[in-house]
Amino acid sequence: MKNKHIWGWPIAGYLFLGGLGGGMVVVTAIADLFLGSPAVMLWGALAGAILIAFGSGLLIFELGRPFQFWRVFSRERAILTVGAWLLSLCIVIGIVYASFLLWHGLEGLRMAVAWVCLFIGMGVIIYTGIFLGTMKARPFWNGPALPVLFLISSLSTGIAAQSLLARFLDVGSSSTLANSESFLSVADIILLVLEIIVVLLYVLIMWTSTTQSASHAAATWLKGSKKLAFWGGLVGMGLIVPLVLYLLGNSVASLVASICVLIGGLILRFLVVYTDDRTLLPGEAEFLAKLPNDDEEFLHAWEEPDHEAE
Amino acid sequence: MSRWAMVIDLRRCIGCGSCTIACQVGNKLPIGMFWNLVTTVGPTGKYPTLSYYNMPRPCFHCANPPCVSCCPTGASSQRQDGIVLVDKNKCIGCKACVVACPYGARTLNRELGIVQKCTFCEHFIGKGKEPYCVSTCHQRARIFGDLDNTKSEVFRLVYEENAVQLMPELGTDPHCYYIFPHRGRQ
Numbered sequence: 272m273k274n275k276h277i278w279g280w281p282i283a284g285y286l287f288l289g290g291l292g293g294g295m296v297v298v299t300a301i302a303d304l305f306l307g308s309p310a311v312m313l314w315g316a317l318a319g320a321i322l323i324a325f326g327s328g329l330l331i332f333e334l335g336r337p338f339q340f341w342r343v344f345s346r347e348r349a350i351l352t353v354g355a356w357l358l359s360l361c362i363v364i365g366i367v368y369a370s371f372l373l374w375h376g377l378e379g380l381r382m383a384v385a386w387v388c389l390f391i392g393m394g395v396i397i398y399t400g401i402f403l404g405t406m407k408a409r410p411f412w413n414g415p416a417l418p419v420l421f422l423i424s425s426l427s428t429g430i431a432a433q434s435l436l437a438r439f440l441d442v443g444s445s446s447t448l449a450n451s452e453s454f455l456s457v458a459d460i461i462l463l464v465l466e467i468i469v470v471l472l473y474v475l476i477m478w479t480s481t482t483q484s485a486s487h488a489a490a491t492w493l494k495g496s497k498k499l500a501f502w503g504g505l506v507g508m509g510l511i512v513p514l515v516l517y518l519l520g521n522s523v524a525s526l527v528a529s530i531c532v533l534i535g536g537l538i539l540r541f542l543v544v545y546t547d548d549r550t551l552l553p554g555e556a557e558f559l560a561k562l563p564n565d566d567e568e569f570l571h572a573w574e575e576p577d578h579e580a581e
Numbered sequence: 582m583s584r585w586a587m588v589i590d591l592r593r594c595i596g597c598g599s600c601t602i603a604c605q606v607g608n609k610l611p612i613g614m615f616w617n618l619v620t621t622v623g624p625t626g627k628y629p630t631l632s633y634y635n636m637p638r639p640c641f642h643c644a645n646p647p648c649v650s651c652c653p654t655g656a657s658s659q660r661q662d663g664i665v666l667v668d669k670n671k672c673i674g675c676k677a678c679v680v681a682c683p684y685g686a687r688t689l690n691r692e693l694g695i696v697q698k699c700t701f702c703e704h705f706i707g708k709g710k711e712p713y714c715v716s717t718c719h720q721r722a723r724i725f726g727d728l729d730n731t732k733s734e735v736f737r738l739v740y741e742e743n744a745v746q747l748m749p750e751l752g753t754d755p756h757c758y759y760i761f762p763h764r765g766r767q
Contacts, residue, residue, distance in 0.1 A: 277676050277679050277680050278676060278680070333675075333676075334673050334674050334675055334694070335672070335673065335674015335675075335676070335689055335690075335691075335693070335694030335695055335696070336672070336673050336674050336693075336694040336695065337673075339673040340673060342653075342654040342656075342671060342673050343653045343654055343673065343675070345653075345654055345655060345671075346652070346653055346654055346655040348650075349650070349651060349652060349653040350651065350653075351651065351653035351675065351677055352653045352654075355653065402651075402677075405651075406647075406651075406680055406681055407647060407681075407683060407751050407752075407753075408647060408680065408681055408682055408683035408684075408751075409680065547680060549683065549685060550683065550748065551685075552620070552636065552638060552684060552685065552747060553620065553622040553636050554620030554621050554622040554623075554635075554636045555620055555685065557620065557621065557622075558618065558620040558621070
């Protein structure tokens with residue numbers, strides 16, 4: 272009965288997987304277009320498409336009527352409809368892009384597909400942040416910060432996953448891949464520094480917000496119920512630790528760093544989804560405080576077991 | 582054209598909860614679902630200058646509803662007469678509108694898997710009947726009517742009795758107006 276959060280863990284999981292998958296597709300396309308990376312990097316586009324498909328599955332799982340999910344494609348002006356199309360297109364184009372692992376020689380076509388991947392992947396990364404940012408009912412989300420934060424975090428997790436994938440495929444002996452791996456580390460260092468700046472600015476400025484619920488929500492991150500997840504999980508383990516490890520530069524350190532970046536990205540999405548504070552109407556806080564914690568308790572509170580036995 | 586609106590006179594409301602129950606019974610809501618909560622504000626102040634009031638809260642049927650613009654399936658829509666409705670066949674229960682509503686008017690019906698809310702009892706409109714919550718209110722704290730009709734009671738209250746909207750700064754232009762009681766000396 273006491274509805275703690277509107278969206279549950281599947282949405283946080285989707286925001287992570289969608290951002291991660293979109294990030295991998297974008298990073299693959301950028302590496303292919305501008306850095307001339309080896310074709311083996313294309314596995315990243317396939318992995319990205321699979322992760323996005325998995326995230327979309329979580330989105331459908333969270334629906335009240337999962338089997339009616341196709342209706343989401345039916346309205347053209349809503350952000351979520353655009354997002355649904357972007358997700359579907361990104362899955363398809365990611366697989367098409369990865370299929371260039373099989374045939375060679377079509378360089379021009381591959382470049383064209385890479386450009387399409389770049390734009391659609393960016394769309395997948397950013398649209399969720401735009402959707403949350405336009406919610407005027409949720410002062411903590413409302414504003415331009417979340418699309419930027421999600422963009423940086425998605426690219427950063429995408430790079431981390433890409434370097435994990437390169438390690439897993441175990442083709443580190445070729446010098447071009449070693450080059451692109453060190454490029455990935457440098458790019459992730461830059462993104463981590465940016466993310467530390469953006470996330471701190473976001474929370475600290477929200478803390479001074481004129482809207483009380485936004486300021487209260489930021490306080491729960493900084494020194495309230497979510498302080499451990501924010502300082503320890505996101506800022507500490509998810510941003511500062513991998514930054515230091517990447518700077519150390521050795522192979523094991525950057526392996527651990529990549530894993531830390533992924534965990535940090537997941538924690539960020541959970542923190543955001545579970546901070547859905549709304550400005551309460553007069554008397555609402557007192558009303559909510561009186562409600563029992565779950566439906567079962569509420570529905571059976573009036574029943575007396577003795578009375579039923581009679 | 583008509584534009585349906587409600588004025589709630591908080592000076593009259595005694596917080597009996599009849600409107601909540603009438604709504605639940607009339608609209609056959611599942612147990613635990615409210616379209617029409619009444620919350621209590623206060624008591625505030627110190628004896629002998631105490632005050633408190635009650636706050637019924639249906640859907641505000643905003644002129645600029647954030648729940649409609651965010652709906653990905655077109656299930657939430659606004660009629661010409663201003664009433665915001667959810668099409669139960671089109672809703673997939675994504676809860677985007679629950680997040681978008683600044684007033685907490687929408688909830689998920691777990692049995693049906695769709696989002697529902699107060700409809701201003703649209704099935705009564707044009708049949709000379711008032712919504713359940715209005716007809717049941719023995720204190721006449723709720724006044725329902727057409728804001729485009731300059732002779733209606735809601736028109737008079739909104740434009741002459743200083744009825745106010747909640748959170749007007751959001752630009753949603755809610756069409757449920759409140760007349761607040763005097764706060765008394767604090």
